[in-house]
Amino acid sequence: MxxxxxxxxxxxxxxxIPGQIQSHGFLIAIDSSCIIKFHSENISEYLDNLPDNLLGRLINDIEPLIGANEPPDFINQLISFGRSNKSFDQTNPFSTDLQGTPFYLVINESGPLYLLEFEPVESxxxxxxxxxxxxxxxxxxxxxxxxxxxxxxxxxxxxxxxxxxxxxxxxxxxxxxxxxxxxxxxxxxxxxxxxxxxxxxxxxxxxxxxxxxxxxxxxxxxxxxxxxxxxxxxxxxxxxxxxxxxxxxxxxxxxxxxxxxxxxxxxxxxxxxxxxxxxxxxxxxxxxxxxxxxxxxxxxxxxxxxxxxxxxxxANKYLQDKYNTNVNALSKNMLKNNSIEEALTLRSINIMHITDATGAVLIYENNITKVGNTPNEEQIQQLLGWVKENVDEPFYYTNELPYHYAEADAYKRVASGIMILTLSAELSEYIIWFKPEHLELVTWAGNPEKPVEINADGSVKISPRASFEAWVQEVSGKSKPWTDEEIKSVARLRAEVSYAITQKAGAIRMLNERLKQAYEELDTFSFTISHDLKNPLSTIKGYAQMLSRSSNLELRTQNVLTKIDSKVDRMNSMINEVLEYSRIGRVDLDPVEIDVATIIDDHIRDLKLVYSADHLKVNIKNTPPVMGDPTMISQVFANLLSNAVKYSLPSGAPEITIDAKDDESEVVYMIKDNGVGIDIKQLPRVFELFKRMDNVQDIEGTGVGLAIVKRIIEKHNGKVWVDSRLGEGSTFYVAFKK
The missing domain is CATH 3.30.450.40 (GAF domain)
Known part of the structure; x- marks a missing residue:
């Protein structure tokens, strides 16, 4: 072998699961009834007068050998104390005496078992x-x-x-x-x-x-x-x-x-x-x-x-502030300028300045506009062909393009790193950023590609390195990596560009006709859902409830019927949310001034009750009024606040903050939580219909709420975006026009 x-x-x-331990201590594993399920072979080297067979015995049988000066049942008491505290940090290590020698007892969990590890006190x-x-x-x-x-x-x-x-x-x-x-x-x-x-x-x-x-x-x-x-x-x-x-x-x-x-x-x-x-x-x-x-x-x-x-x-805060300032400048330019292309490429602040790229290109309305150091136009056209064939996400980046696209080796000094923002895959519209090759001499501790050695007798010896002498490798075809702050900056720009394009598109873009067709199909779909799906669901629910009233059903059958009833309710909920999503596009707005403070107070009070979250800490700061449809704006805050509460509860000390900035042109609300957060790679898709992040699959939800929020805000000519980091919480921003 x-x-x-x-x-x-x-x-x-x-x-x-190595099946063995280091020999400077010994181990016993017991279950919740204190029965010994495992122990290390070397236990007899540390304890004399042990019973012939420890396995299957109660730990109490040998407690006098591992704690002569301890009270009876002391191990069970230590475990009970650790269980009640949900941690053994306060008891580890427990100093005890093994037949005259001081030892530490360290307790940890192993699934349903408890590890009792004994090691010497001396060092x-x-x-x-x-x-x-x-x-x-x-x-x-x-x-x-x-x-x-x-x-x-x-x-x-x-x-x-x-x-x-x-x-x-x-x-x-x-x-x-x-x-x-x-x-x-x-x-x-x-x-x-x-x-x-x-x-x-x-x-x-x-x-x-x-x-x-x-x-x-x-x-x-x-x-x-x-x-x-x-x-x-x-x-x-x-x-x-x-x-x-x-x-x-x-x-x-x-x-x-x-x-x-x-x-x-x-x-x-x-x-x-x-x-x-x-x-x-x-x-x-x-x-x-x-x-x-x-x-x-x-x-x-x-x-x-x-x-x-x-x-x-x-360092991240410095970059974040710099990139945010530049994104804000681009956003204002796009809304002031009749040409999206000019706003993004011809000003002193352009698309290149929201990352650390040395070049960028905008492919928009059949034009290619280059900024900084980029491949030539023929190379860009060939690169676009590769992008159309291989990039199916709205957001893509790599710092080693020649390793994925061999033709890029010809211009790796300009574009070893690439970040692609898809504006419209159908119209072949993109923003692409480039980073140059970062030549690096990497000194390895021996050749990393030589995993084994052949001994003189022909046997194989594991040896990641034979001599550990320095082995120098030149790394080419790679740029400096794209940082999290650059990725977040581009994700933010995507929202700003989409908003600007939506505002300026009008009748000249194909989108209007497609939207009209989509709305008609959505109306038909909504009608089908309400008539052809809801009625059968009601019938299923009725039959399930009728069957569950029978007194002679097995417990397993009762459980299945309960699950059917629950799943029907969930499907009804999803249908109602889709109906609500489709309704938003058909409702005419009659904006009025809305007291947001009252809406927030009402929702927070309800959410604390629904989620039994009395321990939730809520910081409410500035809450200026906004203009809009009261029912729809209430829905926006209901969805955002519900998510903030729901996804911060697993933190153990949930906290949300609500604040707003009010200037002459818009009111921007911020809802911040300390919850599970969102993977930075998934930020561009967070507002898509039925899109749920991978890390919240076990938390109740349908994936429609944020899509509804986005649709309502766009109907009010506003903007919504998110800033988040996995494990650190999320901050949602909603901008209302004055």
């Missing part, structure tokens, strides 16, 4: 880690420059934990990593600036680093201890996702041995709950750090993560 070993094994290796660290952290934090954060911040952090962590080498390791978007800061013993070769392929720390390992913020490998030369159970107790292996003692992948152990590393310790660095990088610590002799010391070290990672987030948010 050895001849099949390669680094693809790393990507599929089930590292969360190789001679310093008081908690005391040193306080002194080190101020030195870590002393410099506002990101490079110096990382350099200081590596130095302070090395002083604290006394490992031979401490690195700050940052992950790129494709999963490969780079050493961006380092502190090391003088005799060691520097690794600063070296890159490591994504296969070194594969995807499933990176996911575990997000869940476990520290990871210790005490000694690569020890033999791990197997976890035992029986088929009667469990047919599935024990999930060690949250385990402290989880054994290390044999591939990774070999990798460390190849580097001469005998112990490693890592601290996760997170940005917006995603893995930014690691504080990676290597020692060239075995080294054990106890749980409390590791937990204190975790604080370093959290402080550095917060500092990174703050500095990155500062």
């Amino acid at each position: 050895t001849e099949n070993i390669n680094l693809n094994n790393c990507e599929i290796e089930p590292i969360h 190789n660290l001679k310093t008081d880690l908690q005391r040193m952290i306080g002194r080190s934090v101020s030195e870590m954060l002393a410099d506002k420059d990101l490079h110096n911040l990382l350099k200081n952090s590596a130095s302070q962590v090395k002083n604290i934990i006394e490992y031979d080498r401490v690195m700050i390791y940052r992950f790129a978007e494709d999963g490969h990593g780079e050493v961006v800061a380092e502190s090391k013993n003088p005799e060691l070769e520097p690794w600063l600036g070296l890159h490591y392929p994504a296969s070194d720390i594969p995807k499933q390992a990176r996911e575990l680093y997000k869940l476990n913020l520290t990871r210790l490998i005490a000694n690569v030369h020890t033999t791990p201890s197997k976890i035992v159970t029986t088929k009667q107790l469990s047919e599935d292996p024990l999930d060690l996702t949250h385990s402290q003692l989880r054994a290390v992948s044999p591939i990774h152990i070999q990798y460390l041995k190849n580097m001469g590393v005998e112990s490693s310790f890592s601290i996760s660095l997170l940005y917006k709950n995603e893995l930014w990088g690691l504080i990676a610590c290597h020692n060239y002799t075995p080294r054990f750090i106890d749980y409390k010391a590791r937990d204190s070290a975790k604080l370093i990672g959290q402080i550095l993560s917060s500092a990174l987030e703050f500095r990155q948010d500062e």
